[in-house]
Amino acid sequence: xxxxxxxxxxxxxxxxxxxxxxxxxxxxxxxxxxxxxxxxxxxxxxxxxxxxxxxxxxxxxxxxxxxxxxxxxxxxxxxxxxxxxxxxxxxxxxxxxxxxxxxxxxxxxxxxxxxxxxxxxxxxxxxxxxxxxxxxxxxxxxxxxxxxxxxxxxxxxxxxxxxxxxxxxxxxxxxxxxxxxxxxxxxxxxxxxxxxxxxxxxxxxxxxxxxxxxxxxxxxxxxxxxxxxxxxxx
Amino acid sequence: xxxxxxxxxxxxxxxxxxxxxxxxxxxxxxxxxxxxxxxxxxxxxxxxxxxxxxxxxxxxxxxxxxxxxxxxxxxxxxxxxxxxxxxxxxxxxxxxxxxxxxxxxxxxxxxxxxxxxxxxxxxxxxxxxxxxxxxxxxxxxxxxxxxxxxxxxxxxxxxxxxxxxxxxxxxxxxxxxxxxxxxxxxxxxxxxxxxxxxxxxxxxxxxxxxxxxxxxxxxxxxxxxxxxxxxxxx
DNA sequence: GCTCATTTATAGTCAGACAAAACAACAGGG
DNA sequence: CCCTGTTGTTTTGTCTGACTATAAATGAGC
Numbered sequence: 369x370x371x372x373x374x375x376x377x378x379x380x381x382x383x384x385x386x387x388x389x390x391x392x393x394x395x396x397x398x399x400x401x402x403x404x405x406x407x408x409x410x411x412x413x414x415x416x417x418x419x420x421x422x423x424x425x426x427x428x429x430x431x432x433x434x435x436x437x438x439x440x441x442x443x444x445x446x447x448x449x450x451x452x453x454x455x456x457x458x459x460x461x462x463x464x465x466x467x468x469x470x471x472x473x474x475x476x477x478x479x480x481x482x483x484x485x486x487x488x489x490x491x492x493x494x495x496x497x498x499x500x501x502x503x504x505x506x507x508x509x510x511x512x513x514x515x516x517x518x519x520x521x522x523x524x525x526x527x528x529x530x531x532x533x534x535x536x537x538x539x540x541x542x543x544x545x546x547x548x549x550x551x552x553x554x555x556x557x558x559x560x561x562x563x564x565x566x567x568x569x570x571x572x573x574x575x576x577x578x579x580x581x582x583x584x585x586x587x588x589x590x591x592x593x594x595x596x597x598x599x600x601x602x
Numbered sequence: 603x604x605x606x607x608x609x610x611x612x613x614x615x616x617x618x619x620x621x622x623x624x625x626x627x628x629x630x631x632x633x634x635x636x637x638x639x640x641x642x643x644x645x646x647x648x649x650x651x652x653x654x655x656x657x658x659x660x661x662x663x664x665x666x667x668x669x670x671x672x673x674x675x676x677x678x679x680x681x682x683x684x685x686x687x688x689x690x691x692x693x694x695x696x697x698x699x700x701x702x703x704x705x706x707x708x709x710x711x712x713x714x715x716x717x718x719x720x721x722x723x724x725x726x727x728x729x730x731x732x733x734x735x736x737x738x739x740x741x742x743x744x745x746x747x748x749x750x751x752x753x754x755x756x757x758x759x760x761x762x763x764x765x766x767x768x769x770x771x772x773x774x775x776x777x778x779x780x781x782x783x784x785x786x787x788x789x790x791x792x793x794x795x796x797x798x799x800x801x802x803x804x805x806x807x808x809x810x811x812x813x814x815x816x817x818x819x820x821x822x823x824x825x826x827x828x829x830x831x832x833x834x835x836x
Numbered sequence: 837g838c839t840c841a842t843t844t845a846t847a848g849t850c851a852g853a854c855a856a857a858a859c860a861a862c863a864g865g866g
Numbered sequence: 867c868c869c870t871g872t873t874g875t876t877t878t879g880t881c882t883g884a885c886t887a888t889a890a891a892t893g894a895g896c
Contacts, residue, residue: 376879378656402846413881415649418847419656422612426660426686434847434888448770449683452660469765476714484706531703536682610848636877647850652878668878669858 377412382420383456384410389429389440390456399437400430427453451543458547464600470544471593477537478522478589479582485528486573486581493528494574497521501570504563515549521566525573548596559595562588611646616654617690618644623663623674624690633671634664661687685777692781698834704778705827711771712756712823713816719762720807720815727762728808731755735804738797749783755800759807782830793829796822 375383385400387393394400401409407417421438424430428447432438447453457466485493500521507514519542526538565588572580609617619634621627628634635643641651655672658664662681666672681687691700719727734755741748753776760772799822806814 378879382660404846415652415882416880418649419653419879422653422656423660426616426657426684428685432847433890435845435890436888437846443766444769444773446770447681447684447774448767449774450660450681451662466766469767472718472765473767473771476711480710531706532677532700533682533703533707535678536680537707539678540681540683612848638877649851650849653848666878667858668856669876671877 378416378419378423381406381410381412381416382423383452385420386424386427386429386453387456387459389424390453391460394440396440396442398440400440402437429453449537449540451540454540454544455547458544458550462548462600464597467548467596467600470541470548471589471596474541474545474589475586477534477541479585481526481529481531481534481538482569482573482581482585483578484531484534485525486576486578488530489528489573489576493524496524497570497573500524501566504566509559509562518566519546525569528573545592548592560591562591565591612650612653612657615640615644615646615650616657617686619654620658620661620663620687621690621693623658624687625694628674630674630676632674634674636671663687683771683774685774688774688778689781692778692784696782696834698831701782701830701834704775704782705823705830708775708779708823709820711768711775713819715760715763715765715768715772716803716807716815716819717812718765718768719759720810720812722764723762723807723810727758730758731804731807734758735800738800743793743796752800753780759803762807779826782826794825796825799825 385406400406403414403417403421407414410417421430421432425432427450428441428445430438431441448457500517503517504514504521507517509515509518523538523542526535529535565584569581569584569588572584619640634640637648637651637655641648644651655664655666659666661684662675662679664672665675682691734751737751738748738755741751743749743752757769757772757776760769763769799818803815803818803822806818
């Protein structure tokens, strides 16, 4: 049994308060309890609370000023691409509008990235993609290993674009997709098998065919979107 | 003289260390000095340093463990879309490859956003865009007011897409663009006037013509890219 | 009623101590 | 000699309590 990496207290507290903000328990403009209150209510010291608050401030969630207290900033100031924050948003029922925003963004970024990858991929990338695809085929997409391979498959594509900013976006979007995937499986709906589509995408990248890579990616995302939204309607 | 908002110490320290990491003074994998050393060398207390380090950890830059010290994480783990981090990267001479990544990302996101905006814009958006355009025309793009209006022009477009994630991306990219703009003007090169192109984009969005909006945005970004890169070569 | 000084609550900073974790060195037994 | 358990040491993690600085709220004076 692998011992899960133990969290320092400030990290758990940041997560707790972060989720409370992200899920709307504290609304933008609201002032959250004083540091001393927060410390006492969670049973930790003030320093731990302060460090947690600094983390949230670094993500654009809050803003502190002496005497005025700590205020939740406007949503527009939130760093929504932060992987942690994105994950926190999906605790509880994610709002439909937000899920649509996510798929819209994926639909903008990922086809373009696939196009780039098809042009710039090295043989090493092709090899790693092939390996990830094999693992997916063998383990299946409902198993943890298969899902890990799925993520890695997409990460390798982003890596092949040789664009640091796109790679970073990949991490963020990946965190969110992971969360929606959890959601899909929680509902235990009959999901369509996306492995054939992955095979198409793999072939397009191997052939160095940008147009085909774009098309395959679009199809892939559309299917994921349909499955996710039908799960959410339930 | 407007008194600039005074920074708390932990914020300045986070910025200092953040810049040192972002500009490559501390490389990924390196272990930075102990908290006590950092505190002494900057003349602040350990708590301030710790809060600064938590902020950097929240952005994915570092990772701390007892006895092992605080280590700079791999670049792939950095939250490059964070506006602060993006700004820090442009302290000093930004690497050419990174500037290209930025324009590549803009070329993927902004034309798609303009397309969306042309379809979804309300009359209120059109009015605000028109106002920003007027300010740009009157103040000129070399004045601070003109540049502010320029940024706002682009922010309004992103807002019109009604996509929270795109809006957040706007903030991040905006921070970076601001930095490159500073760079362009620092070199005092003869910059081409981009106001006519902004007028084209405004017209396309007003007409609700997605294709034209995309085309105008592409042209706009290409021109900025050429100007920026010629400045960097000097 | 308005302006300016005063009060006061809160975040910001500091100092020092102890706890816990992780790595290193060492000792003991096979 | 190697392996293993123990001990030690270093560094981050946490706690406590105090003091400062800031800015919002209040009240005094005009």
